[in-house]
Amino acid sequence: MAEGTEIKVNESDFNNAIQKIDKLIKDLCNEYKNIAKHNEALAMAWTGKAGDAFLKAAYSLERQYAQVIAKLKVNKEDLEKAKEAFLKEDNYIAGLMGAVIAGGIGTSAAKVAGECATSVK
Structure with missing residues (x-):
């Protein structure tokens, strides 16, 4: 990624692209x-x-047409x-950030907070 470039993505962006x-x-x-x-009508005549x-x-x-449609379906599934994955990682x-903000300094507190965030889903 180029220096100074930000990537901003949220669930709404994904949903819009999927739609x-x-x-x-x-x-x-x-x-x-x-x-x-x-084509069928012309073929008969x-x-x-x-x-x-x-x-x-x-x-x-x-x-x-069928190939393009099939590829778009695969792209949609991949985007979903x-x-x-993005939402899971973001959560x-x-x-982890919540644990640090709450005063849980150190890797063990951050690890527990991350495990809790993952298991809540």
């Missing part, structure tokens, strides 16, 4: 369904070499896991 990814997934799924519906070429391109596009650090 945006979720909306994108839903929007892409709707578009995917629309494309598939229109279009015969010959041009129809075959169209179907090949259409199925390729549908596969690409990162959020949980642990808050417990």
Whole structure:
């Protein structure tokens, strides 16, 4: 990290990012369904070499949509896991800081405070 750079993250930031990814997934799924519906209608009516070429391109596009949607779902899951890890670590650090502020100087008091903060979840 560059000197003087701060990273500020909170639960709300994670939730906003997760919601945006979720909306994108839903929007892409709707578009995917629309494309598939229109492709199916065209495929029924279009015969010959041009129809075959169209179907090949259409199925390729549908596969690409499916791959993007699958990758977004993985990204959403990863972000949810990162959020949980962040919240757990933040709670642990808050417990350690609370022990120091409360006068628990030394590693044993900080360790106990951290264990308490973790077990409260």
